[in-house]
Amino acid sequence: MTPTILQFDQLHVEIYPDQDAAGRAGAEYVGSKLQEIIAEKGDANIILATGNSQLAFLRVLCSLPGIEWNKVRIFHMDEYVGISPTHPASFVRYIQEKVVDLVQPLAFFPIRGDTGDPQAVCDEYEKLLKEYPADICCMGIGENGHLAFNEPHDADFEDPKRVRLITLDERSRRQQVGEGHFATIDEVPKEAITLTIPALLAARHVVVQVPEARKTEAVSRALFGPIHNECPASILRTCSHARLYLDRDSGQDVLARLEDGSITAVDGQ
Secondary structure, eight states, X not given: OOOEEEEETTEEEEEESSHHHHHHHHHHHHHHHHHHHHHHHSOEEEEEOOSGGGHHHHHHXXXXXXXXXXXXXXXXXXXXXXXXXXXXXXXXXXXIIIIIHHHOOSEEEOOOSOSSOHHHHXXXXXXXXXXXXXXXXXXXXXXXXXXXXXXXXXXXXXXXXXXEEEEOOHHHHHHHHHTTSOSSGGXXXXXXXXXXXXXXXXXXXXEEEEOSGGGHXXXXXXXXXXXXXXXXXXXXXXXXXXXXXXXXXXXHHHHHHHHTTSSOOOSOO
16 A cells, blocks of 8 residues: 655654554554564564554554564553552553564563652663663654653753653643543543653664554644644654654645645655
8 A cells, every 4th residue: 555655854754544544554564663673683683653543553563573672672651650550551561462462572671650759660661671772662752742741832852861750741631531531520630650751762673653643733733833842742753863754644734734735745665
C-alpha cells in the first residue's frame, strides 16, 4: 500500500488509509531495524509505548517472523504512581500481556509505580537506560501533544534527567477515561513516572504511531505550530531519525493542506 509521504523539517511522515495499515507499516519498519541491530551487535534495546494508539502496531510487531526476541530487552516509558502491575490500567500490565507474554524477550524492565518511593524508581530506571542505551523508541502523541507523560509547558527538551516524576495534565487524565482505562477522572492518578524527552529521542530510531481523529489537533500543532514545549511533540520536527505514521483520520488536516496546495508531498522513503 503506497502511503502519502511528507517531510516536516527533519521529520519523515507517512499517511495511510487506516489505522491497521499505518500500524503494519510502522511494525514492519521496526521489525527490520531490530533484525539489523541484532545482526550488528548481537542484541537490541527497545522502548515501547502503551495506549490504544499502539494496539494495531504491537499486534503486527509481535507476529512478524524473523525477530529474535530472545535477544531483545524491552523498556517502557511511563507508569502511574500508586497503582500496581495488576491494575487494569497499569502500563506494566499492558506491556506484559500484549508483548512480553507473546514474544518472551531477553528481558523486560518494568517501571513500578507502587513502591512508595517513586524517586528511587526514577533513579534505578535511569541507571538501566544508561546500561542498555535504547536502539529503538516506539511511542505515540497524546491528545494534548505530550510525548510519554511529558506534559505541555512542563516538558523540557534539554532535561538533564532521563526519568522523572511528573504531575499529570488534566487533559491527559481525561484521555485515560475516554480510552476506557478508568471509569472517572477521580480514579486517574495525578502523578506518574516518565522517561524524559531527551531519553526518548536518544534512541537510534524513533517510530511514532498516531492514529484516530481525536489526535488531529495534536498532529496539526506538532507539524504546523512552533517548536515549543506548549506542544511537546513539535520537537519531533528536529529529529531526522524519527518517523511519524498517521492514518487518514489523524492526518486529515495534513491531507487538506496537501489538497489545497499549501504543502507538497515528497517522493520516496
